[in-house]
Amino acid sequence: MIKVNQIEKNYGKFHLNCTMEVPDGCVTGLIGENGAGKSTVFKAIENLIFLDGGSIEVFGKPHTELNAKDREQIAIVLSDATFSNVYTIKDVARIMGSVYPDFDKKKFMGLVERFRLPKNQKVKEFSTGMKAKLKLFLALCHKARLLILDEPTAGMDVVARDEVLTLLREYMEEDEHRSILISSHISGDLEGFCDEIYMIHEGKIILHEDTDQLLGTYGVLKMTEEQYRKIDHSHLLRRRKEIYGYSCLTDEIHYYAENYPGITVEKGSIDEIIMLMVKGEAV
Known part of the structure; x- marks a missing residue:
């Protein structure tokens, strides 16, 4: 559905260099701290900014060559997009109906009623x-x-977020060939929703994993300095110095649980994985 190949964009000291893919029929998440480059990637895909290098394909075409019919098949929600202050919801519905021939006004107004x-x-x-x-x-x-x-x-509050994610699941269930690319600073939203996740830091993708794999085999090991010196480092990704010794990120949590019963092994949340990938140091 989308192929992003080594795109580059420079803003002063910020440099984006990103490669990622959104497969047909999948929900793909892009996570990272504020300023990591998420919005820049989204704007590049939508051709809202000029690239300094690389290429992007959407529906198998260069993203700069999409025609009007292609663009009707893409729906964009950008975090900094706004509406004119003078519009009401009825005005917005009328405008959307004139822009998109397939705009479902009845469905839209039903959602407006449902969410009050x-x-x-x-x-x-x-x-x-x-x-x-x-x-x-x-x-x-x-x-x-x-x-x-x-x-x-x-x-949105937690109830509204849950309702929205339900709507997005319904959207995906209606057609097996639909795809979603989504970012969120609330990682818990993505844990139960995305098929795969990319992590971006300082403009570069530092992790790409199937979500089930990420949550099933990644974890955090907590150990003393002596245990750290003796442990097998081959499956350690990052480490962080702690008062008690070290916390380490691994992509083989079961290996350490079985072979090192003396250390603390915890399944990592996406928040913990982000923290160690960003704040930890190389092993």
Whole structure:
């Protein structure tokens, strides 16, 4: 669905160099701390910025050569996108209907009712969470094959985030050839939703893994300095010095659990994996 091949973009001291892929029929997550390059990747895919190198394909075509029909198959939710302050939801629905021939106004207004968004209130008066919902509802209502979602649940409480993820699961279940590329600083949202995850740090992909593999075989080992010196380092990815000794990230948690009963072995959450990949040092 999307192939990003060694794209480069320079902004002063920031340098993006990224390769990744979004397969057909899959949900792909892009995670990383603020400023890591997530939004830059999304804008590059949408051809909103010029690249300094590399290439991007969408639907098997160079992303700069997509025609109007191709673009109708893509729905974008960018974290910094805004609506005109003078519009109401009814105005937005009318405009979307004129831009996208397949825009499902009935479905859109049904979502507005379900999530209790005010139809006659101007968008400028909406909360951050309400604006995020509105952008997502628009993306879901013109029968796109590809969703590109940059922080779609930003500003929402835990209940609203769960409802939104349910909507996205329903979207994927409707057609096996649909795909989603999604980023979120709330890693728990991605753990139970994405098929695979890329981690970006300082403009570079530092980890790519199937989500089940990531959560099933990656983990955190906690040990004294003496245990660290004696342990097999071949499956250690990163380490961090602690008061008690070291915490280490591994992609073979079962190997250490079976062979080193004296150390503490914990299954790592995505947050813990991010922390050790970013803040830890090479072994």
